[in-house]
Amino acid sequence: MKTSKFSAPTMREVLAKVKAELGEDAVILKSEKVKPDKGMNFLKKEMIEVTAARPEDVKEELQSGPEFAETLDKTITSEVENRRAPRTNYEIALLKDEVNRLREDLGVIGKHFKYSNLPSMPLELTRLWENMTKSGVESEWATDLAQDALVNLDANELISADAIENYMLNQLSGLIPPPVNRPIRRRKPLKIALVGSPGAGKTTTLQKMAADPAAYGKRKVGIITFDTHRMAAIEQIRTFARVSGSPIEVVYQPEQVTEALNRLADCEIILIDTAGIALSETKKLEQTKAFLELLDPDEVHLVLNACVRDEDLIFSCKRMQELSVSHLTFTRLDEALKQGYLMNVMRAAAKPVAWLCDGQSFKGNIRRFNRKDLQNWVLSHPEFIPAARRAETATI
Ligand SMILES: Nc1nc2c(ncn2[C@@H]2O[C@H](COP(=O)(O)OP(=O)(O)OP(=O)(O)O)[C@@H](O)[C@H]2O)c(=O)[nH]1
Numbered sequence: 001m002k003t004s005k006f007s008a009p010t011m012r013e014v015l016a017k018v019k020a021e022l023g024e025d026a027v028i029l030k031s032e033k034v035k036p037d038k039g040m041n042f043l044k045k046e047m048i049e050v051t052a053a054r055p056e057d058v059k060e061e062l063q064s065g066p067e068f069a070e071t072l073d074k075t076i077t078s079e080v081e082n083r084r085a086p087r088t089n090y091e092i093a094l095l096k097d098e099v100n101r102l103r104e105d106l107g108v109i110g111k112h113f114k115y116s117n118l119p120s121m122p123l124e125l126t127r128l129w130e131n132m133t134k135s136g137v138e139s140e141w142a143t144d145l146a147q148d149a150l151v152n153l154d155a156n157e158l159i160s161a162d163a164i165e166n167y168m169l170n171q172l173s174g175l176i177p178p179p180v181n182r183p184i185r186r187r188k189p190l191k192i193a194l195v196g197s198p199g200a201g202k203t204t205t206l207q208k209m210a211a212d213p214a215a216y217g218k219r220k221v222g223i224i225t226f227d228t229h230r231m232a233a234i235e236q237i238r239t240f241a242r243v244s245g246s247p248i249e250v251v252y253q254p255e256q257v258t259e260a261l262n263r264l265a266d267c268e269i270i271l272i273d274t275a276g277i278a279l280s281e282t283k284k285l286e287q288t289k290a291f292l293e294l295l296d297p298d299e300v301h302l303v304l305n306a307c308v309r310d311e312d313l314i315f316s317c318k319r320m321q322e323l324s325v326s327h328l329t330f331t332r333l334d335e336a337l338k339q340g341y342l343m344n345v346m347r348a349a350a351k352p353v354a355w356l357c358d359g360q361s362f363k364g365n366i367r368r369f370n371r372k373d374l375q376n377w378v379l380s381h382p383e384f385i386p387a388a389r390r391a392e393t394a395t396i
C-alpha cells in the first residue's frame, strides 16, 4: 500500500493539498491532530495530518471502509481521554474553539465524500449531470439533484434520457416560483417599477415592455421616470414616449408623485423607470426606496444583465431586496455564452422571472420564461454557443 502524509492547520487546507497531489479521487485513510515539532514556537497551533492514497494504490484496503471510521474514532477518543478537565475560562474558550473547528472539519469531510466521490451513475444521468454543471448550475446542487434521481427513478427510467430529463425539469421548475399573472383592471392601472444596477438594461426593457405586443404593446401604457440624474437619460425616454405615443411623467421631487399618478390614471399599465444603483451607492438606494414607497408599485422587477457572474447577481438580489423586489428580469441573453448559472440566481433569489430579453430591438426581443428555456439552459446543451447563433443554426 503506497500512502502519503499531508498536514495543514485546518482540514479544508489539508484536503486541498491532498486533492492537488493525488487528484479528485484520493482516498483518505487516516486523519489526526499533531503537535508542532519540538523546536517550533510554542504558540504554533496544532496541525491536522491526513494520510491519503490514490485509489489504485489501496484497492484492497478500500473494501474495508469502516476501518477508517474506527481509526478516526480512536484518534478523537484518545485525545479526549488524555486531556485533563478544563479549569479556567481561557481553557474552556479554547475547548469551545476546538469543538467548533472539529464540527467545521467534519462538515468539510462530509462534503468531500458526498461531492468528490460520486457513485458511478447510469450513462444518461451522468450526461445530464455534466451538461448541468457545464452550463453553470452549481455542481453541488446538480449532484443533489442527480442523487435524488437515483433514489426516486426506477431502473427503466434511469436508462431513459427522456425520463431523466423530465424528472430534472420538474425538479428545477418546482424550485422557481411561477410568475403571478395579474389581471389588468380597467379602473386602476397596474404599476410596474424596474430597478437594477447601472446599465443593466432597465430603460431598454421598459421600452420593450411598452412597445412589444408580446408584453404590453397592445395596452395603454404610461411612463414615469425619476431617473433625473442624467439629461441624456431623460431625453432617451422622452423621445421613445413621443414616438410610441405613450404619456410620460418626469418626477424630480417626491411631492410630484401623486400628481403624476393622477395624470396617468386612465392608463392600463404604468411603467416606472429608475436610476441605476451601483453597489456602493447607499444614498441612491434610499432615494429610490422613498420614491417607490410613494408610487406603491404592484410589481418591482429587478433587471439583471445575464452576462454578469452569478455571484454578483446574487449579491445584487440581496442588496436590492430593500426595494421589495417581486420579480427578476434577465437582459442580454443574446450575449451570454451559457445560461445555466442563471438558475443559481433564481434559486437564491426565490423570485419568479418576469421577462427574458435577448436583443436591443424594442420589438421581438422580449418574452416570458418557460420550460423550453429551462431545457435549453441546463439540459440539452451540448455545445456552448450563444443563444442567437443557436437560433440561426436552427433556422437554416
Ligand atoms: N445585446 C443586448 N443589449 C441590451 C439588452 N438590453 C439592453 N441592452 C443595451 O444595454 C445598454 C444599456 O441599456 P439601458 O437600458 O440604457 O440600461 P439602464 O439599466 O437603463 O442603464 P442606466 O439607466 O444607466 O442605469 C444599451 O446599449 C442597450 O441597448 C439586451 O437584451 N441585449
Ligand SMILES: [Mg+2]
Pocket (backbone or CB within 6 Å): 202, 203, 204, 227, 233, 274, 276
Ligand atoms: Mg436607464
